[in-house]
Structure formats: C-alpha cells, structure tokens
Amino acid sequence: MKYDIIVIGSGPGGYIAAVRASQLGKKVAIIEKYSTLGGTCLNVGCIPSKALLDSSHHYYDAVYHFEEHGISVSKPSFDFSKMIERKANVVETTTGGIKYLMDKNKIDVFEGLGSFEDATHVKITKNDGSSEVIEGTNIIIATGSKPASLPFIKLDKERIITSTEALKLSEVPKNLIVIGGGVIGLELGSVYARLGADVKVIEYAPKITPTMDGEISKELQKVLKKQGMDFFVSHGVKSVERNGNEITVKATNKKGEEVTFTGDYCLVSVGRKPYTEGLGLEKVGVKVNEKGQIEINNHLQTNISNIYAIGDVVKGAMLAHKAEEEGVVVAEFIAGEKPHIDYNLIPGIVYTWPEVGAVGKTEEELIASKIDYKAGKFSMRALGRSRASGDVDGFVKVLADKKTDEILGVHMVGARVADLIMEAAVAMEFRASAEDLARICHGHPTYSEAVKEAAKAAWDGKPLNS
Template sequence: MVVGDIATGTDVLVIGAGPGGYVAAIRAAQLDLDVTLVEKDAYGGTCLNHGCIPSKALVSATDVAHEAREAEHMGVHADPAIDMAGMTAWKDGVVDQLTTGVERLCKGNGVNLVDGTAEFADENTARVAHGGEGQGSESIEFEHAVVATGSRPVELPALPFDGDLILSSRHALALESVPDELLVVGAGYIGMELATVFAKAGSDVTVVEALDQALPGYEADVTRVVTQRAKSLGVDFHFEEAAADWEEREEGLTVVTEGEDGTVSEYEATKALVAVGREPVTDTVDLDAAGVETDENGFVPTDDRARTNVDHVFAVGDVAGEPMLAHEGMKAGEVAAEVIAGEPAALDQQAIPAAVFTDPEIGTVGLTESEAEDAGFSPVVGELPLRASGRALTHDDTDGFVRIVADETDGFVLGAQIVSPEASELIAEVGLAIEMGATLEDLVATVHTHPTLSEAVMEAAANAMGQAIHTLNR
C-alpha cells in the first residue's frame, strides 16, 4: 500500500476494525479478495478496547472478591482487599493481548492495514487522513466497501461527559480507584453490569432510570431476579426518574432528577456514570458522498445480506443498528464478505443470542412466549427453577430459572430465556437447536453431563413435554 497523495485500489475497503470490520476483512481475504482495512483508533474497536472485554474482565475480578467475601457459610473465611489500579492493569493486559492478536490475524491473512480516518469521496472512492502531524492522506478506490464504524455512548445534554465527575462507560472501565459513591444513570445492560461491578468492589451504588424497571425489553420475571440480587448487594434503585441537571460539590457532585409527576430529587455521589444507550458513529465517514442512506436515528439500514441501499456498500455491527451485539456484527461481517465474493450467504436474526453479564447472568435467544403467540405459533413453555438444579446448589447460586419456548404442534424449539450463572454459555445450546430446527424431544434425548447447569436446559425441555423428572410438570 502506497501512502501519500496517490490513489490506490482495492477490491474491498473496510472502514473500522471492530468485531464486524476485522471479521469482514479477514473473511474477504480468505476468499482471495484484495482487502484494505482502515482503523483510526485501535484494532478490536470498542468491544475489545472499551466495552465487552474490559467490562467482563472487571466482572470476573470483582466476582472473585465478592464470592470469597460471602463464602463464610461454606466454611471459607476471607476478606479480600481490592486494588482497583492493579485490577485495571490486569484488565488492560487482557485487552492488549486480544487487540494485538487481531492485528496479527489480519496481517497473517493478507489484509492491508491502514491507520487513519476514512471518509467517502464518492461511491467508489474514500479519502484516508493519517493521524499525526505531517502524515498526509491518500485516496483509495474500491469495488466494494464495508462500513463498520461502530457506536459510542449517548451523551445527555444535562450531564455531558468530562471524564472526571461525569463518566461514560469507557471512563468507568479505566478507573484506578473505587468511587465511594457511584450514581448510575440508566439501568440498561451497561448500567446494570457496571453497577454490579462497582457494588462488589465496594462502592455505594445508586441507579436512576427513566423507565419503570431495569433492563427494559426483558420480561419482568427475568429482570426481577437480577434487580433483587443487585439490591442484596446494596444497589439502591429509583425508577421513573430522569436526570435533569447537576452541580459540583466539594467531594463530588449532586445530580438532580425529575419524576414523571414533576417531583424533583437530588442525589449526591463521588462520580456519576451515564449509561443511557449508544449512538452510531457516522459523522466521520461522509455517507452522503457515497449515497448511503441512514434512518431517523442515524443508523444505516441493511438487508439480510448486510447491504445498504447502495448495492456495493455494506454496513455491519453497531452502525447498522439493533441488535447492537458484537457477535451479530461478526456474523454480519462474514456474511458481507461472502456476499461480496459471490457466495450464498444471509443473516438469520432469529437465532442470534443475547447475554447480560449481571449477577446472575441473563441469556436469551429466539422468541418469548408472547412473541411466539404474536407470530402465530401455539407455544408450549417448559421451565426449571435453579433451586431444583444440583449443580446450582453446589454453586451456592439458585436464584433464576431456565425457560424453553416451543411450538406445541410440532415441538420445534422457538426460544429460551435463562437467568442463571453462566447463562451466556448455556444459551448457545438453544441457539443451536433453533438454527438446526431441533425439537423438544431432541433436547430431552440428548444426554447431558451430571451434575451440570446444562442439565437445566434438558429438564426445561422435558417440562414442556410433561416429562420432567426433577421438577413438577405443569
């Protein structure tokens, strides 16, 4: 690749090296296409650097401390101290290992890597501005392009991020000391995960949410288990309150909220974390120059082959909208590359799982019972409470359940909702069942290792058939 003011060419230009982008680049290179991947910040994108990986590292680390601290009734006596700076340093090492690995994988597969910010000049040309003084820019002509510019935290006008008192999730994941008092604005999955992390690390955590429950979009009995566990950790919840203003005080800040009825409340904290959603990053790429359309929220609509309204321009990952999940972006990246290479490929959104890494975890895939009814199915539901699981008892963690939804007529598995330790792992079995068209009988006939949490999936399926052994059938 020639750097400078000379136009160069490539079969596939990928803009953004997050999960969707780097996967698209690697897969396209594997299919013998000439691929150029442009990244302006760090390989791995938000997920590896400031989201999925660092947050889960802190989830794991604080779980270790919390479990040891709470294990006296199991005969374990410990009072671990948390060194937040040391924990953050360990987390950074995990991140560095993965991001370095992504760069090596791209190079090893023959992807041309370019550091800089790419924006479209027209529907077949992009201009790349290189970072640093005197680095210049270059033009890249392409036959196909994949937009994978990701998303960033939504900033509230009333509480703009300053990285000191008012934090985004990115700022919170880089803290080197535990705030005495943390106010979390927003009870979505990011807010709930980080509220749990800092509560276990020793913060007094308060959560304010504009809606009437945590984790909007999940069924009430799913969120109830997680909310109750968070309360047991000392998290204080205030629903139907929106952050309206703030002011600095001597040792932190005071955040003012307004209720739906006009009630005004004030909350003092050392720091405030604002986690009210994410918005697409499209302002750096000049989509208009390529003729690519966005919706009213700035996301890039795509079809089931990841194509935008411009046939040779694709969009994958968060920039393409919900579901804003790294694994969905990865799959979309593969599909985009294969479609570009002339391969038959498409996305099957029905079988894409989601997970929330709270305590306990939440794993979902496919349809809920009400969604199945709305889709015209006659759903049958099976459930196993974790208190009936021997492995959950030996985990000392029995809050939650495994629920399987199937079509009563033919037994085909339609979905699952799991609230459990390792729900993010357990949900994969049901995702596979949906993808391959498996039935309840298939799940029940599959011998599961004992004692394991995965047995709960089998028992929930058996419960839907009226054949459960370890719980009463409905």
C-alpha cells in the first residue's frame, strides 16, 4: 500500500499531523504500537494527570474551603479507586475521540511497531509477530518520549516509580518522595498532597520549575508549601534504595552535607527523553544528536529530505501543544503551503492550584541578553474576582521593552491562568505593546483584569487598583 504521508506515532503531534494532512487532500496512514491512540499525553500524561488533579482539587476544597463559603458538610472522605476509575474513563473517552477523528478523516490506522526498511518503506511488526510493509512518499516521526531517570536509580515501577505508575497507584502514599521539582513532579505531588500524603520534593537546581521566571518559582513554592508540600532545593540525589516497603533516598545539600529521606513511595520525575528505539533510524541514516534528539532543520526535515520529525523526539520543550503545532506545520509544508511557528510564543503551564502560565522571555533571560526592559506586576489579591472566589494567591507580571513598550514576556501564578496566559500569547503574536494591552477593556469582575493591570504597571507604572 502506498501513501502520501506515513505518520509513526499517534500522540498529539502525530494524530494532528495526520488529520491536517488529510484535510489538505493527502492519503495518510498512522502507525501506533499500542492498542489505543493518543500517545503519552492522552494515555499516561496530560489527560489522566489533569483528571486526578481535578478530582483531588474538589476533595481539597471540600475539606478546607467549603466552610468559608458557608457550606457545611460532614467530614469529607474519598474513594481513591473511584478517582482512578474516573481517570480511566476520561482517558478511554478521549482516546476514542482520536479513533473517531481517524475514521472521519479516512486515515488508515496500523497497530504495531513501525520501523524503517528504507527512506520510503516502513515495516509494521504486530504483537502476534506478523508484519507488513507500507510505502510513503513522506514519513513523519512522532514517537514522543518516555520518563528519564538517573543512572544509579533502579525503577521497580512498584515503589520506585515514574509518572506512568503514579497515575495508577492502588493507594495514596503515606510519605511520597518526589525527585525533581519540575512540572510533572509538582503536579503529581499536588495530587497526593491534597489526598493526605506527606510530600517532599527534592530538586537539584536552586529553585523549583528551574526553567521558569525566578519570581514565579518563588511564589509557587511559597503557595505549595502553605498547602503542606516540603521542598529541598539545591539537593543532589546520590542514592535510592528500597527495603521492603520503605524507600530511602540520600542526597547532598549545597553545604555538602548528606541528607536522608524515607518514604513508602518515590516518584522519579527528572524529565523525559526522546523515544526512538526500534525505529531503525540507522538503516536510513537519520542523524541523532548527543541528547538522543533527531536533528532537524527549520522545516522539521531530517537530513533525509522526505523524513520529518516532530514533538518530543526533536529539540525544544517537551509539550503536547508544541508537538501539535509542529504536526500542523509539517503537514502544511508537505502540501506546499508556507506555515510558521514562533517557538518564543509556546506557553509553559503548570496545573497545580494556583496554576502557572508563562510565555515569552523571563527576567533572567532578558538580563542575560542585556535587553533593557521594564516590569509591571499586579497581585491577584487586589482583584475583586479573586476575593470573591477565595483564590487570592499569585500575581501577573508583564515584561516590556523599555524603549518600544513591546511585550517581551508574561508570567502568571493564579486561578485559571492556564487559560489566561493565551491572552498574552495572542497579544505577543501581534507584537502588542503593554499600553495596547492596558487599554483593552476587560470584563469585570474577572481574573483577566490582572493582566490589564500588570500591563498598565509595565506601561506607565500606575495600575488603577493597587
């Protein structure tokens, strides 16, 4: 069978690339080695983690916040198995939706491991050992990533676990040690902290969310600490050992002193690494760098011109929405269009509560680049909407060019900022100034007013409500 485009991998990047290519009139096949479509994001990543975050958030609100709203209930309890069951149902519905999209767009789906025979032929090895070969004029690699670890850690996937196992535990840990204070560690740490686990987060860098703006990291750590999570930054983990149901983690702090942590579970969340095993890249000579990433040009082409790569297997942030955009770009490029993607405007989001949203440059990046900038900041506590809902933690910060007033970066901590950050991304796509954003009439009372106020603070230093 011959296709215009073969996509290997059905995660957000792969299935979106397939859909867009089909919309543009291409004959498309997609290959997925697992029995369900959707990749890491839909099966063991973004979607199930948000389901558990929402369930645990409802419980936490019932325990700690209902009373202040005048709602009296008997002491709330939770059925963890039902939470896990609900999460599984959300995943099943969502992955089923991807199957519907494949059918609707007349995309042929092949289940099995895809590997290159040559630059235009892909062998599909099925679970029963049988195989078939299909031909594609163009091939898109979208095989994603898998959890990374440290070389001395033995992941038993029972007590020493990755995010995959953390999403399907049979019990809430009593004492959860989280190695890594990035997005995954904080989100899953939040889930279990809300449900009563004692959570300790160990981070090698001097701050959590190391790639984010420093003020954001500081505010988020303060709020999560208030919620009961403990943080140990500038700590380098040296060993992780299991003895029965007890896990012992030894780390060295910045003074060089050894610190010991004990718990019944240890979540290793030190990032993810590109997943290219079994693809047979060496057969066709596709270049891979020292980080295991497939090398690409500005059109996401590999060194073999008809083979493309997108998402977590290439350079850049490992984000589902980044993969989706790259999938669209490749499909349109192959179809002869002239798409573009601005990597500076891909938002970063943390789905704790309060949430974190960021787009553009951090203050640290602007300082390192010696760019003259001005900053405007507005506290969520000063908003009527925040006081009404009781979500008063956090702030919005707008960074703008000192001379031109163009917005260079926006960073937020607060209620619903995972959605709110897109206001900033849209403004920056059109190269808006802080004054532009400040002069747009925002609904009242809304959380979005914090963006207007922070923009005004950056523009003329005079927010109206603080």
